[in-house]
Amino acid sequence: MSIQFLKTPRGIYNSLLILLCVFMPIIAPLIGQEFYTDVVARVMIVTIAAISLNFIMGYGGMISFGHAIFVGIGGYSVGILASHGIESAYIQWPVGILMSGLFALIIGAISLRTRGVYFIMITLAFAQMMYFLSVSVEKYGSDDGLTIDARSDFGLSFFDLNDAMTMYYTAFMLMVGCLYLNFRIVNSRFGRVLRAGKSNNERMATIGYPTFRYKLVAFVIAGMMCGLSGLLSANFEDFVSPDLLFWTFSGELIFMVVLGGMGTIMGPLGGAMIFLFLTEILSNITEAWHLIFGPFLILVVLFARGGVEGFLKKYEDPNG
Amino acid sequence: MDYILLAEQFFNGFQLGIILFLVAAGLTLIFGIMDLVNLAHGTLYMFGAFFAATFVQLTDSLVLGMILTLPAMLIAGLILELSVLRTLYERDHLDQVLATFGLIIFFNELFLIVWGAEGTGINLPPYLSGLITLPGGITVPDYRVVIIISGLLVAVLLYLLVSKTRIGMLIRAGASNREMVGALGINIKLLFTLVFGLGAVLAGFAGMIITPITQAESGMGEGMLILAFVVIVIGGIGSIKGAFIAAILTGLIDTMGRSFIDVALMSFMDSVAAETAGPAISSMLIYILMAVILAIKPSGLFPPKGA
Numbered sequence: 001m002s003i004q005f006l007k008t009p010r011g012i013y014n015s016l017l018i019l020l021c022v023f024m025p026i027i028a029p030l031i032g033q034e035f036y037t038d039v040v041a042r043v044m045i046v047t048i049a050a051i052s053l054n055f056i057m058g059y060g061g062m063i064s065f066g067h068a069i070f071v072g073i074g075g076y077s078v079g080i081l082a083s084h085g086i087e088s089a090y091i092q093w094p095v096g097i098l099m100s101g102l103f104a105l106i107i108g109a110i111s112l113r114t115r116g117v118y119f120i121m122i123t124l125a126f127a128q129m130m131y132f133l134s135v136s137v138e139k140y141g142s143d144d145g146l147t148i149d150a151r152s153d154f155g156l157s158f159f160d161l162n163d164a165m166t167m168y169y170t171a172f173m174l175m176v177g178c179l180y181l182n183f184r185i186v187n188s189r190f191g192r193v194l195r196a197g198k199s200n201n202e203r204m205a206t207i208g209y210p211t212f213r214y215k216l217v218a219f220v221i222a223g224m225m226c227g228l229s230g231l232l233s234a235n236f237e238d239f240v241s242p243d244l245l246f247w248t249f250s251g252e253l254i255f256m257v258v259l260g261g262m263g264t265i266m267g268p269l270g271g272a273m274i275f276l277f278l279t280e281i282l283s284n285i286t287e288a289w290h291l292i293f294g295p296f297l298i299l300v301v302l303f304a305r306g307g308v309e310g311f312l313k314k315y316e317d318p319n320g
Numbered sequence: 321m322d323y324i325l326l327a328e329q330f331f332n333g334f335q336l337g338i339i340l341f342l343v344a345a346g347l348t349l350i351f352g353i354m355d356l357v358n359l360a361h362g363t364l365y366m367f368g369a370f371f372a373a374t375f376v377q378l379t380d381s382l383v384l385g386m387i388l389t390l391p392a393m394l395i396a397g398l399i400l401e402l403s404v405l406r407t408l409y410e411r412d413h414l415d416q417v418l419a420t421f422g423l424i425i426f427f428n429e430l431f432l433i434v435w436g437a438e439g440t441g442i443n444l445p446p447y448l449s450g451l452i453t454l455p456g457g458i459t460v461p462d463y464r465v466v467i468i469i470s471g472l473l474v475a476v477l478l479y480l481l482v483s484k485t486r487i488g489m490l491i492r493a494g495a496s497n498r499e500m501v502g503a504l505g506i507n508i509k510l511l512f513t514l515v516f517g518l519g520a521v522l523a524g525f526a527g528m529i530i531t532p533i534t535q536a537e538s539g540m541g542e543g544m545l546i547l548a549f550v551v552i553v554i555g556g557i558g559s560i561k562g563a564f565i566a567a568i569l570t571g572l573i574d575t576m577g578r579s580f581i582d583v584a585l586m587s588f589m590d591s592v593a594a595e596t597a598g599p600a601i602s603s604m605l606i607y608i609l610m611a612v613i614l615a616i617k618p619s620g621l622f623p624p625k626g627a
Binding site for chain 1: 351357404407411413414415417418419421422423424425426427428429430432433542546549550552553557596599600603604607608610611614615618619
């Protein structure tokens with residue numbers, strides 16, 4: 001990334017997004033809106049899930065309508081282990097990420113045998129299956145959810161997630177890490193094969209690439225990254241509930257990716273930021289904010305397909 | 321195991337299967353012909369429930385209210401198609417999913433505001449509130465028999481419409497090759513609108529006949545929508561026959577699973593473990609069924625020909 005890029009509208013917009021994340025804990029008290037810090041913390045956590053979805057959807061062409069399932073698995077890993085008194089982060093976090101990866105492997109192996117709309121419906125059905133499972137297990141709170149008494153314990157005096165700033169900047173660092181990881185993977189050889197498979201799967205298969213395996217690996221990476229988002233969410237909210245797995249959350253994740261600009265590195269952050277602040281503001285104005293939000297969503301889909309990134313790109317280069 | 325309970329649960333499962341078929345048939349037709357993923361199909365089911373409840377309350381007659389619901393559903397379906405959905409046919413599946421997701425959000429909120437969280441309902445008139453006793457001491461509520469018979473009747477009518485009439489011929493032709501039908505001089509736009517209207521009426525009919533035993537409430541469509549997805553994925557997208565078989569299968573497995581799985585588990589587990597695992601497993605049964613069928617036949621039981 002050159003200095004020149006930072007002077008373009010997209011560069012300015014993306015820099016602003018990052019600066020907002022870095023300085024929100026300072027800005028929020030100054031403008032007397034302390035809770036904005038919490039909103040941005042949520043934005044960063046959700047962004048990790050959106051990056052993961054954007055990775056398979058925007059670069060791999062896999063429209064997963066059940067991506068919330070991995071957020072739920074990550075979250076419940078913390079919740080369930082904590083309810084059994086296992087609070088060590090060194091157990092909770094690997095378990096959460098590995099479980100998400102394992103589920104992604106199973107779901108991916110079945111779902112990726114199908115294409116297009118089947119894939120959308122099957123991922124949705126799997127997420128719904130886990131949703132009903134989480135609702136029906138009374139031991140772990142069923143639909144009331146599970147309150148987490150203690151955040152993941154790293155056993156370090158200087159690194160304690162109970163400290164609000166530590167929690168905030170942990171989320172920030174992990175989000176930046178995921179953005180960078182996504183950037184590196186997408187531009188690697190693996191990422192190029194994945195993207196080529198999106199634009200023409202048959203051709204890639206004919207050249208001799210095992211596209212199924214590439215997609216499955218990508219799906220598992222995305223599942224693990226999304227599980228990380230769930231781990232953070234459980235720690236930040238001190239609570240997990242079946243809502244994390246509900247299909248509307250999967251739909252919202254898709255919308256965030258599209259709103260920010262699908263298939264762009266920074267799109268998920270912009271999408272999540274706009275989405276969460278918009279819902280925050282709308283729900284303060286009126287209880288019936290969904291009445292405005294639904295048509296807004298439709299209008300974005302019909303008229304602003306490329307999202308914010310797409311809009312800015314067009315602005316920079318009207319012929320491009 | 322007590323066979324009366326078994327028979328009663330069989331009826332309940334069959335009834336769920338019929339309702340599922342009515343929703344899934346429209347969904348699979350709309351997808352098969354227009355290539356449109358319509359998440360708002362569950363919303364049409366909700367429309368049917370609220371329209372029926374409103375008309376029945378206004379006219380004070382179950383039959384009259386229900387007769388009025390069907391043309392109202394047709395009109396609602398046509399309005400929806402002409403205003404929003406028509407612009408989506410040319411778009412890719414992702415756009416369709418998102419835009420119809422927006423429709424769901426909007427209508428759920430709208431219905432919540434108008435009717436409140438508790439929704440509304442239909443009280444059955446006395447002549448339908450009784451029980452029918454079948455040979456062997458099995459009792460079935462009158463109204464459930466009405467649901468099953470009317471649902472089967474609609475299924476037969478749909479079959480006749482699709483396989484014996486000119487419209488049905490165009491629908492089948494459209495499902496196997498859209499462009500060719502258009503090239504042969506058929507007004508494909510009109511055909512799309514009609515098919516969407518038909519799907520709306522079917523989903524509305526399902527929502528309508530179920531309301532007297534459940535309730536009309538905001539958000540009722542989505543559970544049904546996701547089950548209908550499972551049904552058409554199992555049955556093969558675009559296939560009415562597949563939708564029927566898969567719907568009945570799904571209805572029976574889901575209902576029977578919920579009632580009998582803990583009994584079955586108790587035969588090899590202690591009862592506490594069985595009571596914990598029972599609800600968890602039964603709620604997952606149909607998804608497991610779907611996963612197994614897809615692992616064997618990725619395009620469902622009856623994949624459409626030529627696709």
